[in-house]
Amino acid sequence: MSDDRFDAIIVGGGIAGTVTAYLLAKEGLEVMLVERGNYSGSKNVTGGRIYSHSLEKIIPDFAQEAPVERKITREKISLMTDDSNVTIDFSSTRLGQQGSDSYSVLRGAFDQWLAGKAEDAGVQMVTGIRVDNLIVREGKVCGIVAGEDEMEANITILADGVNSLLAQKLGYRGELSPHQVAVGVKEIIELPSEVIDDRFNCKDGEGTSWLFAGTPSAGKVGGGFIYTNKASISLGVVCTLCELIKANKTIPQMLEDFKSHPSIEPLLKGGKMIEYSGHLVPEGGLHMVPKIIGDGVLIVGDAAGFCINLGYAVRGMDFAVGSAECAARAVLKAKETKNYSAEFLQCYQSFLDDSFVMKDLKHYKNFPHFLEETPRIFDGYPGMAADMMTDLFVVTGNPPQSMTRMMMKHVKQIGLLNIAKDGWKGVRSL
Numbered sequence: 001m002s003d004d005r006f007d008a009i010i011v012g013g014g015i016a017g018t019v020t021a022y023l024l025a026k027e028g029l030e031v032m033l034v035e036r037g038n039y040s041g042s043k044n045v046t047g048g049r050i051y052s053h054s055l056e057k058i059i060p061d062f063a064q065e066a067p068v069e070r071k072i073t074r075e076k077i078s079l080m081t082d083d084s085n086v087t088i089d090f091s092s093t094r095l096g097q098q099g100s101d102s103y104s105v106l107r108g109a110f111d112q113w114l115a116g117k118a119e120d121a122g123v124q125m126v127t128g129i130r131v132d133n134l135i136v137r138e139g140k141v142c143g144i145v146a147g148e149d150e151m152e153a154n155i156t157i158l159a160d161g162v163n164s165l166l167a168q169k170l171g172y173r174g175e176l177s178p179h180q181v182a183v184g185v186k187e188i189i190e191l192p193s194e195v196i197d198d199r200f201n202c203k204d205g206e207g208t209s210w211l212f213a214g215t216p217s218a219g220k221v222g223g224g225f226i227y228t229n230k231a232s233i234s235l236g237v238v239c240t241l242c243e244l245i246k247a248n249k250t251i252p253q254m255l256e257d258f259k260s261h262p263s264i265e266p267l268l269k270g271g272k273m274i275e276y277s278g279h280l281v282p283e284g285g286l287h288m289v290p291k292i293i294g295d296g297v298l299i300v301g302d303a304a305g306f307c308i309n310l311g312y313a314v315r316g317m318d319f320a321v322g323s324a325e326c327a328a329r330a331v332l333k334a335k336e337t338k339n340y341s342a343e344f345l346q347c348y349q350s351f352l353d354d355s356f357v358m359k360d361l362k363h364y365k366n367f368p369h370f371l372e373e374t375p376r377i378f379d380g381y382p383g384m385a386a387d388m389m390t391d392l393f394v395v396t397g398n399p400p401q402s403m404t405r406m407m408m409k410h411v412k413q414i415g416l417l418n419i420a421k422d423g424w425k426g427v428r429s430l
Contacts, residue, residue, distance in 0.1 A: 016301025017159030041111025070207025
């Protein structure tokens with residue numbers, strides 16, 4: 001066993017863990033971060049977008065030096081059927097305003113940059129090591145066990161991702177429920193920058209976020225996504241685990257069908273797949289947040305369930321940064337009094353409650369349930385929208401109908417009352 005004792009040991013070198021380590025080391029604490037991958041970001045998978053507001057407060061103007069890909073200035077949301085695609089397209093310079101902008105990122109490069117910032121601040125980075133267990137004495141977490149090595153700390157912070165086995169070993173959470181998580185697969189497809197500019201109607205350095213509901217997830221709860229990078233496209237499909245077992249397709253087949261859709265295939269022409277990855281995604285929102293505070297231990301980021309899918313926006317990285325900041329504040333306060341008890345560390349919960357993290361999760365707490373209980377969003381409304389657009393734009397020479405009659409025949413297939421109920425429930429959940 002090592003004689004060294006750290007102020008803090010952090011398990012997980014993703015955004016939440018690295019930002020926590022960076023903030024603590026900047027204040028002079030002895031911090032070790034343990035990452036099981038060969039480098040920070042090697043095990044991290046995300047669709048590829050970070051909202052800047054939270055990290056901007058910690059590292060002002062970070063996008064000027066960080067390896068971000070493109071500033072997102074175009075938002076697209078589509079309802080997709082097997083042969084059609086109905087899209088809302090919004091582009092605006094307001095999407096790119098400093099402090100409230102967002103960027104597509106590739107986690108391998110971005111997380112390594114963050115890790116470099118943490119090392120510069122004094123964090124001892126240990127990579128390629130898996131933490132097998134925690135040192136627990138009389139109910140207090142005192143450090144980590146990695147292979148035959150034990151390392152102790154005043155506080156241990158778990159940032160080991162959505163499937164946090166360490167939190168499970170502590171009894172802070174049970175097995176993940178199939179309705180709380182989704183399975184996502186993603187490809188990074190290499191294309192020349194100028195080709196991406198042309199195909200997605202982007203200016204140099206600007207990019208598009210594009211979300212899809214309907215056939216990408218075979219009509220089940222989930223969807224597809226595209227994010228434009230500098231010289232590649234991040235493209236993937238996500239499907240809630242409880243829905244996946246009822247689907248007639250596997251996730252890889254959903255991805256292949258999405259890529260070959262007539263609206264998507266031309267965008268990928270000539271591209272080369274350079275990376276393929278899969279990941280569990282926390283989808284339960286506030287209802288899947290486990291116990292996050294104990295004697296000598298805090299939980300941050302995806303491990304704490306801090307992620308939300310709103311249909312029109314997917315947020316996780318800004319929550320990771322926000323929870324990291326709150327955890328760092330709690331640890332610094334605990335160090336002042338040398339009190340790392342669960343009772344004292346409740347200040348972490350107070351900081352979270354006062355931050356956008358918990359305020360947003362509470363505000364949208366009913367939305368995951370709304371999606372789960374409204375399958376028509378994925379297997380009914382895309383077809384209705386496509387049929388409406390077909391009648392609107394296809395000229396056959398047949399006698400014309402009034403617009404009201406033409407649209408209502410499609411509305412009646414789902415039911416006007418059902419649409420009203422879904423709309424009301426959706427608005428209330430947001």
